[in-house]
Amino acid sequence: MTGLVVFVEEASARVVAEVLAERLAPGKPVQVIPHEGKRDLRISFPRKIRAWRHPPQMRFIVLHDNDQADCRNLKASLAGLVPEQQRDRTIIRIVMQALEAWYLGDESALRMAGLITQR
Numbered sequence: 001m002t003g004l005v006v007f008v009e010e011a012s013a014r015v016v017a018e019v020l021a022e023r024l025a026p027g028k029p030v031q032v033i034p035h036e037g038k039r040d041l042r043i044s045f046p047r048k049i050r051a052w053r054h055p056p057q058m059r060f061i062v063l064h065d066n067d068q069a070d071c072r073n074l075k076a077s078l079a080g081l082v083p084e085q086q087r088d089r090t091i092i093r094i095v096m097q098a099l100e101a102w103y104l105g106d107e108s109a110l111r112m113a114g115l116i117t118q119r
Contacts, residue, residue, distance in 0.1 A: 003029035005052070006061045007045040009038055013063060013095075038064065042081065049090060050083040060090040 004025075006017045014034040021030040033048070035041040041064065049060055062078055071094045082090045 003031065003055060004059050004061065005048075006030065006032045006063060007041060007048070008032060008034050008063045009041050009065060010034055010036070017063065038067075042078070046081045046083060049086045052086075058089065060086065062090065062092045063095055064092070066094050 004021070006021070008014050008017055011034045014032045017032045018030070021028070021032070035044055041062070045060075045062055052058055052060075060082075062082075064074065064078055066074065075092050075094055078092045079087070079090075082092070
């Protein structure tokens with residue numbers, strides 16, 4: 001059975017990814033791994049993908065906030081971190097400015113509440 005591992009930046013993104021996974025693929029094996037921010041995600045996900053052994057057909061998704069970056073450059077940079085032998089089983093997805101804004105739909109309200117910052 002092929003499973004799915006989703007790498008996210010923080011615990012709040014984990015909650016969103018788990019809810020979406022359950023709605024989009026009920027009963028399918030999905031593991032969401034949160035990190036301690038962008039830096040930790042960038043350092044950690046390539047090692048974890050490289051070391052993954054079971055099941056051998058595992059698929060991976062890396063979710064990364066845009067945070068005002070150039071989406072194409074950011075995606076290319078992250079794709080370059082994926083181990084070559086796993087590139088055909090790994091998808092990089094750039095979430096709009098912040099996952100919370102994408103999920104809730106109101107970036108300006110989140111910014112005013114201090115939940116996301118201007119970069």
